Each structure stands twice: as C-alpha cells, then as structure tokens.
Amino acid sequence: MKTKYIIAFFLFFNSGYRCSLAQKKDPELDIKIKALISKMTLEEKIGMLHANDLFSSAGVERLGIPPLVSDDGPLGVREEVKVGWLPAGLTTDSATFFPNGSAIAATWNPEMAYQYGVALGEEARARKKNVILAPAFNIARTPLCGRTYEYYSEDPFLNSRLAVRAVKGIQSKNVAACVKHYALNNQEYDRFKVNVEADERTLREIYLPAFKAAVQEGDAWAVMSAYNKFRGVFCSENKYLLKDILKDQWGFKGVVISDWGGTHSTVTAAKNGLDIEMGTESPYEQYYFAAPLFKAVKNNEVSTALIDEKVYRILWLMHHTSMSDNHSAGQINTPEHALTTYNIAKESIVLLKNNKKLLPLLNAGTKKIAVIGDNAIRTFHNGGFGAGVKAKYEVNALQGLYNRLGKNASLRFAQGYNALYKSTDSEEQRITANIPDESLISKAVDEAKNADVAIVFIGGNREVESEGKDRKDIQLPFGQEALVAAVSAANPNTIIVVVGGAPYVLTKMDNANHTILWSWYNGSEGGNALADVILGKVNPSGRLPFTFPVKLEDSPAHALGTYPGSEFSTEYKEGILVGYRWYDTKHIAPLYPFGFGLSYSTFLYSDASTDKQLYPADGKIMVSIKLKNGGTQAGNEVVQLYASKSESKVDRPEKELKGFTKVWLEPGEMKTLRIPLNVADLAYFDAKMMRWKVEEGTYKLMIGSSSRDIKLSREITVSR
Numbered sequence: 001m002k003t004k005y006i007i008a009f010f011l012f013f014n015s016g017y018r019c020s021l022a023q024k025k026d027p028e029l030d031i032k033i034k035a036l037i038s039k040m041t042l043e044e045k046i047g048m049l050h051a052n053d054l055f056s057s058a059g060v061e062r063l064g065i066p067p068l069v070s071d072d073g074p075l076g077v078r079e080e081v082k083v084g085w086l087p088a089g090l091t092t093d094s095a096t097f098f099p100n101g102s103a104i105a106a107t108w109n110p111e112m113a114y115q116y117g118v119a120l121g122e123e124a125r126a127r128k129k130n131v132i133l134a135p136a137f138n139i140a141r142t143p144l145c146g147r148t149y150e151y152y153s154e155d156p157f158l159n160s161r162l163a164v165r166a167v168k169g170i171q172s173k174n175v176a177a178c179v180k181h182y183a184l185n186n187q188e189y190d191r192f193k194v195n196v197e198a199d200e201r202t203l204r205e206i207y208l209p210a211f212k213a214a215v216q217e218g219d220a221w222a223v224m225s226a227y228n229k230f231r232g233v234f235c236s237e238n239k240y241l242l243k244d245i246l247k248d249q250w251g252f253k254g255v256v257i258s259d260w261g262g263t264h265s266t267v268t269a270a271k272n273g274l275d276i277e278m279g280t281e282s283p284y285e286q287y288y289f290a291a292p293l294f295k296a297v298k299n300n301e302v303s304t305a306l307i308d309e310k311v312y313r314i315l316w317l318m319h320h321t322s323m324s325d326n327h328s329a330g331q332i333n334t335p336e337h338a339l340t341t342y343n344i345a346k347e348s349i350v351l352l353k354n355n356k357k358l359l360p361l362l363n364a365g366t367k368k369i370a371v372i373g374d375n376a377i378r379t380f381h382n383g384g385f386g387a388g389v390k391a392k393y394e395v396n397a398l399q400g401l402y403n404r405l406g407k408n409a410s411l412r413f414a415q416g417y418n419a420l421y422k423s424t425d426s427e428e429q430r431i432t433a434n435i436p437d438e439s440l441i442s443k444a445v446d447e448a449k450n451a452d453v454a455i456v457f458i459g460g461n462r463e464v465e466s467e468g469k470d471r472k473d474i475q476l477p478f479g480q481e482a483l484v485a486a487v488s489a490a491n492p493n494t495i496i497v498v499v500g501g502a503p504y505v506l507t508k509m510d511n512a513n514h515t516i517l518w519s520w521y522n523g524s525e526g527g528n529a530l531a532d533v534i535l536g537k538v539n540p541s542g543r544l545p546f547t548f549p550v551k552l553e554d555s556p557a558h559a560l561g562t563y564p565g566s567e568f569s570t571e572y573k574e575g576i577l578v579g580y581r582w583y584d585t586k587h588i589a590p591l592y593p594f595g596f597g598l599s600y601s602t603f604l605y606s607d608a609s610t611d612k613q614l615y616p617a618d619g620k621i622m623v624s625i626k627l628k629n630g631g632t633q634a635g636n637e638v639v640q641l642y643a644s645k646s647e648s649k650v651d652r653p654e655k656e657l658k659g660f661t662k663v664w665l666e667p668g669e670m671k672t673l674r675i676p677l678n679v680a681d682l683a684y685f686d687a688k689m690m691r692w693k694v695e696e697g698t699y700k701l702m703i704g705s706s707s708r709d710i711k712l713s714r715e716i717t718v719s720r
C-alpha cells in the first residue's frame, strides 16, 4: 500500500495538475504545501474534503493545519447557528448588515462593491471565518427568482465589473471569497433538481462572464457549485463546468465547494472537479466525500493524486487566509463599516418618477408628515429562509426620517397594511395576506388628510423575497395598491417609496402617481440614507440593474413559457436575449428600463467622439463625451456605453452594455469623460468554432442614461 501511495504521489507531482497551476507565482509556497501533503495520511486528507460541522471541514492539528471555516454570506457575516439552523444564541455574533446584492448593483459603482468587500472581509476575519460565502451573482433571468435580491443584475457586464471588485475587496483582508452559485442557478423553484438547458453561446455570453471575471481578474480563491443540473448533470459533478471550463480553460487555482447538500456522488464528483462536500445534515462521516471517498481510493476508483490535488487547493487557499503570515485580527461593527453601508445605500436609491418635483422634500413648509406603511418601521437584516445577519442595529425608514428631521417636523405613523405573510406559508395564506385591510387604510387616510405630505412605504420584505421559493407573481403584496390609491386620493402631495430587491409591477401606480422612489434592503444605515435622499441632502444616483416590466408576461422566460420548466427541466429558449436584450430587440416597452434612474439635476450630453474610426480586432477604443450638470444640485450621473452590430452573421441583441462610468458634477460643471472599450469585447461566442470572434465591419456605439435613453452615438469600423 505504501508503494502504491508513493507512486500516486509521484504521479501527482508530475501530473497535468502541475500544468493547470501554471499561474501560480510562488514556488516557495508550492514546496511548503507539497511538503505538508507528504506528511499527511489518507484519513487526514479525506477529513479535509467534507464537512465536519455545518460550516467547517477538518484541519490536521498535528501538522498545524486549521479547520477550514466558512460562513454566509452576501448580507454580512451571519449569526452563529446550531444544527437545524437555529440561532446559537450568542451575544458576540452581531455584525454589520450590508445592502443586498441588487442594491450594490444599483450603485453602478465598482468602488462601492470594493468597499463592501473590504468591510465584509474584515468582519469575516473578526469572526474567524476563512471563507465568506459571497458574493452571489447569478443572472436575474426571471423577476420571480426568490434570490434576485441577493444577486446583482440581468447584465453580464455590470455583474462582472462588480463581482471582480467585491472579490478583490474581500480577499484584501485574507478571507477567501466563495463566488456562487456556479452556474445557471436562476430560479429557486425545484432548485435541488431542475435541469437547465442553455446553448453554448448563451452560456458563454450571459451566464458565465461574471464567474470568469471573478476567477481571472478577481482571482477568487473559492467557487460554490450550484444545486441545479446543467445539461443533465448536477453542477457539483459537472465535468464541463468544473473541470473543463473553470479549472482547465480559466486556470482556477482555488477550491470548488459544493452548495450545502448539493453533492450527489463520490467518484463522479471527485473526478469531475468538486473539492469539498458541504452539507447540513449529519452524520458527516457518511458524506460522499467521507467514508465512501476513502473506500473509493482504496479500491483504486479515485487516485491518491486526485485527492492530493484537492488537498493542495485547500492548503493553497489556507495559505492566503488562515495560514497566511500577514492576516489581521479583523474588525467588526466599526463606524467605518457603518459608513460603507451608508455610502452604498445612498448611491443605490433610484428615483423613478418626480413629475411634480415633490422630491426633494425641503423642510420649509413641510411641517406635518404622515409616514405610512409597514416598510417604514420594518427591518430587513433577517427574515425568510436563507442567510441573514444579526445586525448590531438597523435604522428603519421612520427612524431615519426622525434622525434627520428631529423637531423640525411632526411625523405621524400609520401602519397602512399588515405584512402577515411568511415565506413558509401556503399559497392560500399568501392570497389572504394580500387582501387590503380597510381599517388600516382608513386610519392611514386620516393621517394623510391632516398632513402636508404623505410618504407611503410599500414593496416587498425578506419574507416575500426569500431563498428556497420563487415569488408566484410580481404584484405588490398586502393590498398595497389599494392603500396607495386611497392615500393619494386623500393627499395630492403623496410620495411613494417602494422597498424591494427585485422588480414589482408598478404600472398602475406609475400611471396614477407622480412621485416614486425605489429603495432596497439597504443595510444597517438604510433608513438614514433613505431620509437623506428624501430630504435632498443626497442627490439620487442609483440606476436600475434590471428591467421593470409592465407585466410579468413581457419578460423573456415568461413570454416564452420556459419558466419554471416541466418534468424538472427548463430550456432557456430566449437564449442570449435576457433582460433588456430581450425588451430592446423585441421592441417591448418596459415600465422602467435597465439602467434607468432620475436625479434632482439634469445632465446634458454632448460631443461624442472616438479616438479613431478604424480599429484592428485587438485594438482599444476610447470613447469620449462631454457631460454637463445643467441643474442646481451637485450629483452623480451614470453614463452608459452600449454597442450594437448591424449586418452581423449571427443574431445580435439590439444593444449590449460594454462600459459605464459614474461621475460627480457640481451645478453648471462640465467634464470630458472617457470610457475605454476593447475591440475584443465586441466579440460574440462562436459555438461552432468554440471561440470568441470579433466580426469585422461597422459597429454602433451608443452613449446614454439607460438602455432606452440613448443620447449620442458614433460608428466605428473594425478591420482584420
């Protein structure tokens, strides 16, 4: 047996694995890791490859290898839990609640994603986690997906830019980002079983770019495989996704961790790229990657070299985290982290409509404010199924207004509606919870009548949008439309604030009301940031990271009837036409387009130019425009660059986002902005040749403030 082991070890050092680690820059580390592995028994190695607790896999104490400790997640470091996900009841596990994924995306500011990562990494470090199970950035394919709020966007480019910076931020604190859920986990419905069929071009152009960028540009140290199947094979044992694409083509050096309970085999998963099996239920010794894996090695079904490769990856990750020389103690609940959440929140809030210029609500003349709706007093750090945070504090909207206005105004609160639905409730209970409560509405109307201004806080909450369950529709819940109608009839100065992490149908409300502000599950400082936008201290600069349809049936997966699929399989028939690519190409008017958001200022676009007219396929384009703040308030504008190709050999979307920049302008100030674009990024994925291909010919570059508000355009030519 010993001889066998030595041979296997020799093979490992001389295997193709060595080549796949070609990016490794540290030969000393390589020697260290290999020396450690050479001292380990097979039992010790196997111990590192499966959960031995809800959020850890074993280390090897005698060799100074610590356990690998992970935790959720995107909203902040979750509280400690016991078996059954029950809170451990500690007094030492509170943390900062960070704005949700779509809020971060709505900032359209990669620097915000970076700051988020830095703060989250520091908190994970303080709570002694080596791996934080974040960020999560599956594409928002359907507005119904229960985890849309955790994810970023419907657009792969925006997704990629944010994912890279979030990963960089987290890992700058010597904590591994575990990017998830790889891949095509775009619905919660049947998530443990559903098979996704998507063609190669769709896979490469829409669903993989952010993962690729997180790995290749962000240098992510861990990836979580998704629950679902892709092309008939579970993602946790999907050779094509894990081995061929992630590890071989992209050169991923880190660790593939299964989603919790998402492993379905021993030999297949081990051979096809999974490194660690995590899960919820004990006994952990019986996990696929525990005793059965040990047996498989003994039976020569899995080589020791393969086991060593997995252990190598884990030790490599550990040398960047818990075993690194320079890791700090971390910090938690600091004023700096609070400031980060405030900054993200203030940049994420989207002004959807301001026809009567009711916003900003300047103090003069506004003495009595009716604050209406459960979402004014609700917090969002916890709720529903899935990762939340035991927030040290969370400022709700009413508190935020009170903090900012103090005695300068009288705030009168009315509940408006009852948010009685829980994510575990039945469909019948959900329907009942949506019936308007006439008595609460009438109390709200009374308050509105006696006020100078009414602000109605409606939308979703963490029970309505939850992991493990898609929404049934995207209507506003809890009879909120009736509440809004009654309050706006009682007081013409009614401002609607909708809180949510995913699109809702706001069509009726948009037709009937003049002032609509959109906010998110916006972290510990959410209420303060919201109050600052309402009161004009902050000029809104959030832009929608996904399209708001007029009705659900307009959105691609629903228009084509491919959601949620049948017999546990769903075909992504819309192909690359996801989100605005669909609406724009099919000429379906959305209610609010991708990239949309108003400001208290107006921005004037002029003088679009490119540095050249003719570019080679490996060239770099520099697009310039002039932007002027034509308003009286300083603020940020998000300038978006889209591209299209007419007369293409393949079907192309009407336009695709290729660049953006967020820029601050004082009133009257004008700046020249430059947005770079690689010609290579104009390529499509040629599925026959299995490579990215830049077509020669004419491209239109469009500069605008949303996918539907193109202000300027230029044509360029690409030659061979």
Ligand code: BGC
Residues within 6 Å of the ligand: 072, 073, 133, 180, 259, 260, 387
């Ligand atoms: C989720 C993951 C999460 C894991 C551990 C799973 O149900 O899909 O996102 O990280 O649980 O809590």
